[in-house]
Amino acid sequence: MIFGLDFSAVDWDEMFTGTLDTLKMLGNSAVFTIILGLPIGIVLYLWGRSQIPFVQGFYAVLSFIVNILRSVPFIILVIALIPFSRAMVGTSIGVLGTIPPLVIGAAPFFARLVETSLREVDRGVIEAAQGMGASTAQIVMRVLLPEARPGLLAGITITVVTLVSYTAMSGMVGGGGLGDLAIRYGYQRYEKEVMIVSIILLVVLVQLLQMAGDRLVRHFTRK
Amino acid sequence: MIELKGLTKVYGKGGSAATALSGVNLNIEKGEIFGVIGHSGAGKSTLIRCINLLERPTKGEVWVDGTELTRLGKSQLQEHRRKIGMIFQHFNLLSSATVYDNIAFPLRLTHTPKAAVDRKVNELLALVGLTEHRGKYPAQLSGGQKQRVGIARALASDPDVLLCDEATSALDPQTTDSILRLLLDINKQFNLTIVLITHEMLVIQSICDRVAVIHGGGIVEQGRVTDVFLKPKHEVTKEFIRSEAQDDSPLLAALHAPHPTGATAVKITFLGEKTYESTLSRVAGGTGVNFAILQGTISTIKDTPYGQLIVRFEGDAKAIGRTISELAAQGLDVEVLS
Numbered sequence: 001m002i003f004g005l006d007f008s009a010v011d012w013d014e015m016f017t018g019t020l021d022t023l024k025m026l027g028n029s030a031v032f033t034i035i036l037g038l039p040i041g042i043v044l045y046l047w048g049r050s051q052i053p054f055v056q057g058f059y060a061v062l063s064f065i066v067n068i069l070r071s072v073p074f075i076i077l078v079i080a081l082i083p084f085s086r087a088m089v090g091t092s093i094g095v096l097g098t099i100p101p102l103v104i105g106a107a108p109f110f111a112r113l114v115e116t117s118l119r120e121v122d123r124g125v126i127e128a129a130q131g132m133g134a135s136t137a138q139i140v141m142r143v144l145l146p147e148a149r150p151g152l153l154a155g156i157t158i159t160v161v162t163l164v165s166y167t168a169m170s171g172m173v174g175g176g177g178l179g180d181l182a183i184r185y186g187y188q189r190y191e192k193e194v195m196i197v198s199i200i201l202l203v204v205l206v207q208l209l210q211m212a213g214d215r216l217v218r219h220f221t222r223k
Numbered sequence: 224m225i226e227l228k229g230l231t232k233v234y235g236k237g238g239s240a241a242t243a244l245s246g247v248n249l250n251i252e253k254g255e256i257f258g259v260i261g262h263s264g265a266g267k268s269t270l271i272r273c274i275n276l277l278e279r280p281t282k283g284e285v286w287v288d289g290t291e292l293t294r295l296g297k298s299q300l301q302e303h304r305r306k307i308g309m310i311f312q313h314f315n316l317l318s319s320a321t322v323y324d325n326i327a328f329p330l331r332l333t334h335t336p337k338a339a340v341d342r343k344v345n346e347l348l349a350l351v352g353l354t355e356h357r358g359k360y361p362a363q364l365s366g367g368q369k370q371r372v373g374i375a376r377a378l379a380s381d382p383d384v385l386l387c388d389e390a391t392s393a394l395d396p397q398t399t400d401s402i403l404r405l406l407l408d409i410n411k412q413f414n415l416t417i418v419l420i421t422h423e424m425l426v427i428q429s430i431c432d433r434v435a436v437i438h439g440g441g442i443v444e445q446g447r448v449t450d451v452f453l454k455p456k457h458e459v460t461k462e463f464i465r466s467e468a469q470d471d472s473p474l475l476a477a478l479h480a481p482h483p484t485g486a487t488a489v490k491i492t493f494l495g496e497k498t499y500e501s502t503l504s505r506v507a508g509g510t511g512v513n514f515a516i517l518q519g520t521i522s523t524i525k526d527t528p529y530g531q532l533i534v535r536f537e538g539d540a541k542a543i544g545r546t547i548s549e550l551a552a553q554g555l556d557v558e559v560l561s
Contacts, residue, residue, distance in 0.1 A: 124315035131275050132329045132380065133304035142328070146319040222318045222360045 010193050014181065019201055022177035024095050025167045029102035030160050037107040037159070038152075040066070041114020042140055048115065069108040074166050077105050078173050093174035102166050110159040117151025118144050150221045157213025161206050168202060178202055224416045225251040225274060225384065230283035232269050243269040244280070245440045251433075253383075256410055256417040258431035258448070260424065260463060266440040267420040271388050274418065275307045276300060288383055305333065308377030312389035314369040316361040322372050323348070323357040329380045347375040351405065367398035374405060378413075385409075387419035391426060403429050407525075424463045428452060428524050436460045449524050453492050453531060453556075474518050474533065478561055486537045488517065489547060492556040493530035502553050503534070510546045512538035533560065 044066070047059035072080070081101040082092040091097040121144055129143045145152070168179025178198040186195025230247040233240050243266045251257045261267040272278040273285060276292055285292045292303060316325050326347050330340045348354045351371040361369055370390060377385055387406070391399040407430045410417050421427065427434050427448060434452075435445035436459055444457040455461045478488050491503065498521060507514050519532040536543045550557050 122315070122318075124311060124313055125317055127277055128309065128311060128315035129328075131277055131304060131307070131309045131386075132332060132376075133301040134332050135298075135301060138332055142331070143317065147317060149319060220319070223362050 005193050005196065007193050007197070009191065010197055015194070015197055015201070018176075018178045018181040018198065021095050022164075022167050022179070022202075022205070025098055025102065025170075025175070025177055026160065026163055028095075029099050029106065029163055029167075030156075032099065032103040033106040033110050033159060033163065034156065036103060037110030038114055040107065040111035041118065042144070044111060044115040045118040045144075046136070046140075066108040066111055069104065070112070074101075074105045075169050075172060077101055078170050078175075082173075094176050098167065098170040098175040098177075101170065102163060105166055106159055106163050109162065110155060113155030113158060114148075114152060117148045117155055120151055121147045150217045153213060153216045153220060157210060157217070160209050160213070164202060164206055164209070224253040224288060225249070225418065226284075226286040227270075227273070228284040228286070230270070230273055230280050230285070232266075232273065232278060233281045242440050244273070246283070247437075247440075247442055249435060249442065249445075251416060251418060253416055254410070254414045255432040256407070256419070256430050258427040258434040259418070259420045259437055260422065260427055260434060261420070261437035262422060262459075265437045267422075267437050268388060270437065271386050271418060271420045274384075274386055275304050275309060277309075305329065305380045306382050307384045307386060308380065308382035309386040309388065310370065310373040310377050310390045312392045314361070314366075314373045314393075316369060316372055316376070318361050321358050321360055322353055322364070325361070325372050326375045326379055328376060333380070343379060344375075347378055350378070350409070351375045365398075366394050367402060370394065370398075370402050371405070374402075374409070378409065378415075382415070384416045384418065387417060389420060389422075392421065392423070399426070400429075406430060424452075428522075430525060432525065436463070449494060449527055449529065452524055453494070453529060477517050477535075478533075482535075482537065484537055485540055485543075486535050487540075487543045487547075488533060488535045488560040490558045490560055491530075491532045491534055491550065492558075493521075493528075493532075494556075495527060495529075497554060498528040498530045502550065502555060503532070506546055506549045506553065507536070510538075510542045510549065512536045512542050512546050 040062070044059065044062060047055050047062065050056055050059070069077075078098075078101040081104060084104075085092040085097050085100040088100045089096050125147060126139060126143055129139050134142065167175065167177050168182065171177060171179030171181070171183045174180070178201055182195045182198035185191040186198070227247055227249040230244050231242070232244040233242050235241055247270060259267045259270060269278055273280050274287065276285065280293065283293070287303065287307065290303060292300060295303060317328065320328065323344055326344045327340050330343060335343075345354070348357055351374055353368060353371055353375070356364065356368060361372065364372070373390075385406075391402050394402060403426060406417060406419075409415055410430075419426065419431070431448050433446065434448050435442045436451070436457060437443070438457070438459045444451060444455070444460050451460060452464060455464055503514070514537065515535045517533045517535055519530065521528070521530040523529065536546055547557050547559065
């Protein structure tokens, strides 16, 4: 008994499974968020810089869609996307059912971070590449992405940390993982011990992710 | 080699439109170093960026090596740009790539085989003297070293033309000097046409063959550097040359001071071999006039020696007259000041 809490009642097997589920959701959704968000971010950057009026129109539309997705609270997005998840992966609950809303929720956020870090790339370097006859694709692959690498890694770190809290929220609608445990035991059954352990594990996870991200950013920073 | 015809660039539209260039015509020969000098805002940066169409002119034609660039489509333009190297005031190197990778960059754009890239980059590293720094990142280099990387990178695709956009403006005088010498070297070694823009007369004087003075979006004076430098016509040109010299108010006082025996002040310009000959003392000795040197410069423009002296001849008017015509007959340029 510590502070009147009895940790012997905690089912550690269940805690372990919960942690594993959280990591699965996190890993999968992070990969798909990057696969979806990176190209969107690049397109936002390229269209946003264009001088051609109809391309500027495309930018406005895409930017608007991204803003809408970002302004819907995640918990509502999860519920709204239940039919979508069923269509995509055949279920709307558990680890698998949570991945589509996680990706849809985080990708627009990540895309904006990508756009911002690409904008930080020195214009002069891009011009130098243009002057050397580089095509737009070559500028993206050989100039923008390598030059923005520290910023992109920082963006990925922020996105993954955000995804941790999203996975926890998805526990509200049967998402599974540590968030699910915290809600089921702590909120619905008043078993504070499981909730506290879940929260501690989430805090540790976020700390580790942030530390790893910071290290990577430092490693690739050349300025 | 490079021909600009009626080049006009207007930024913005309607009431807020600003004209950066208005109807510039320029003809740059193969193998020469052509300088464009002007104050900031005169349009020189726009001018050089129009040559490889980093800036699209509003009107006019850009011809490089017999091709009208202003008429080309996107991919053809990319092709032609490979033959035009460019270096920048702020170097514009990839901060995420090493010296080696920066120089290899243009070669990799064209999918050059690895062995050929390696050979070329090593050659260029040796040329610009950075072989030991090949694995460093730009942030670890000095300004001069960064510009050397920029030059090597610009030369990697064997260009016919090198554009230098204020390439030495961010460097200290010694480094500027070494970069200019390197540019002169590669100009001679590869018969590379170089176009440079600057606001420093010293840069023009050190390496350029011809110069154009740009002011208010137009070329106000152009010609061989020796001609423009020694006989400037436009007020802006004179200003650039004056800023090299010191304050000349004491000289003006000396020029206008009354003289007991009668005197005439003249400006004598020597060019080439004559600079180092004893013409002045020989002629003055012959006609029996004395002279005082009030101000003078003996220096070189690129490889041409020149001298410009302001001299006061003292003696009777006839003898002074004979001295002046004799000097002119010897091939010196004499301008009577007072």
